[in-house]
Amino acid sequence: MTDTSPHKHEHKHPHDAAPENKVMENGLVRRIVLPLPFPQVQQINVYIVGKKNFILIDTGIRTDDSYDLLTAALAANNIRHIDAIYITHGHVDHFGAAQKLIKDGIADNKIFIHQKEISNINNEYDEALYGNYLKRYGIPQEILDMMRYASAFFDTLADRLDKVSFINHGMHVDYDGGTFEVIQTPGHTSGSVCFFDREKGMMLSGDTLLSRLSPNPLLDLNIDGGRRKSLVEYIASMDILFNMDIKTVYPGHYETIYDHKELIKNLLTFHYKRMMRIHNILKQKPMTPYEITGGLFKKLHQTDVYLAASEVIGHLDLLEQHDMVQSFERDGLLYYAVV
Ligand SMILES: [Zn+2]
Numbered sequence: 555m556t557d558t559s560p561h562k563h564e565h566k567h568p569h570d571a572a573p574e575n576k577v578m579e580n581g582l583v584r585r586i587v588l589p590l591p592f593p594q595v596q597q598i599n600v601y602i603v604g605k606k607n608f609i610l611i612d613t614g615i616r617t618d619d620s621y622d623l624l625t626a627a628l629a630a631n632n633i634r635h636i637d638a639i640y641i642t643h644g645h646v647d648h649f650g651a652a653q654k655l656i657k658d659g660i661a662d663n664k665i666f667i668h669q670k671e672i673s674n675i676n677n678e679y680d681e682a683l684y685g686n687y688l689k690r691y692g693i694p695q696e697i698l699d700m701m702r703y704a705s706a707f708f709d710t711l712a713d714r715l716d717k718v719s720f721i722n723h724g725m726h727v728d729y730d731g732g733t734f735e736v737i738q739t740p741g742h743t744s745g746s747v748c749f750f751d752r753e754k755g756m757m758l759s760g761d762t763l764l765s766r767l768s769p770n771p772l773l774d775l776n777i778d779g780g781r782r783k784s785l786v787e788y789i790a791s792m793d794i795l796f797n798m799d800i801k802t803v804y805p806g807h808y809e810t811i812y813d814h815k816e817l818i819k820n821l822l823t824f825h826y827k828r829m830m831r832i833h834n835i836l837k838q839k840p841m842t843p844y845e846i847t848g849g850l851f852k853k854l855h856q857t858d859v860y861l862a863a864s865e866v867i868g869h870l871d872l873l874e875q876h877d878m879v880q881s882f883e884r885d886g887l888l889y890y891a892v893v
C-alpha cells in the first residue's frame with residue numbers, strides 16, 4: 555500500500571457526510587460549520603454552549619464569508635451576546651474572528667487560551683530558525699520559500715488578539731448549563747486543550763481528536779533552538795483521553811465522535827505501522843528526514859511536504875524513544891540510522 559497523502563489515515567467511518575449546523579445536547583450545544591480556504595481541511599466546527607447565556611468555543615477565520623455565516627447563525631439562534639470566547643489552540647481557523655466579535659460588540663472582551671499558545675496566536679514564524687532546522691533535515695529551499703508565503707497567508711486570516719486570559723489544565727469553566735474541566739492535551743500544538751463536561755461525558759476536542767484526519771502533531775521549534783517532540787506528546791495525550799469516560803466528542807473539524815476509544819486505537823495502530831514502515835525504509839541505509847519523506851510518500855504535492863516531513867520527524871522521535879534508531883550529523887545534514 556502506498557500513501558499518497560500524509561495526513562489522511564485509512565479507517566472508514568460510518569457517517570461520512572460533512573457536518574451541518576445543528577443543535578445538540580438538548581439545546582445546550584450548537585455546532586456552527588464555517589468554511590476554510592485550506593486544501594486539506596475545508597470546514598471548521600465552532601460551538602456555542604449555554605442555555606440563556608452563551609460562551610463560544612473557537613471562532614473560525616476573520617474573512618467576510620466566514621464571519622457573516624457565524625453572525626447569521628448567531629442571529630438564527632436568537633443569540634445576541636457571547637459572554638466569553640474559549641480557544642482550543644492558537645491556529646488561525648480556531649481564533650481568527652475572536653477580536654472582530656469583540657470589536658463589533660457581539661462578544662465581551664474575554665478570550666481564554668492556554669499560555670503555551672501565545673507564539674501561535676502571534677504567528678511568530680521565525681524564518682531563520684526554521685530555515686536552519688529544516689535545512690539540516692534536508693528540506694530544499696523552495697519548500698522553505700513556500701512556508702514563508704503560507705505563513706503570510708495565515709496571517710491574513712486572523713486579527714491579532716488585544717488581550718487574552720490564560721486557562722490551565724484542571725481549571726473549571728462554569729457555563730450556563732454545566733461545568734467544563736480544562737484538559738491540556740499537548741501534541742497537535744503544545745497548549746492544545748479539550749473542554750470536558752464530566753457530568754455529561756461530553757468533550758469539545760479542538761484538533762486533538764478528529765474522526766478523519768490523523769491530527770498532525772506539527773513540527774514546532776522553540777526560540778532557544780529546542781524542538782518539541784510533538785508526536786511523542788500526542789501519544790501520551792491519547793493515553794490520557796483513552797482512559798476517560800467520554801460519551802460524545804465534538805471536534806474542531808468533521809463529524810461528532812461517539813467512540814473515542816475505537817478512534818484512539820485506530821490512531822495508535824496507524825502511528826505504530828507508520829513507525830515500523832519508516833524503520834524498514836531505514837534498513838536500506840541512513841537517510842535524512844527529507845529522504846525518508848520521499849521514500850514514504852510517492853506522490854507528494856509540494857504544499858504537503860512540510861506536513862509530511864513533520865510527521866516523519868514525529869515518527870523518528872518515536873523510534874528514537876524506543877531505541878530503534880539513532881541520528882548523526884554529516885556535512886551539515888542530520889541522518890537517521892537503525893540501531
Ligand atoms: Zn489546529
Ligand SMILES: [Zn+2]
Binds near residue numbers: 806
Ligand atoms: Zn483546526
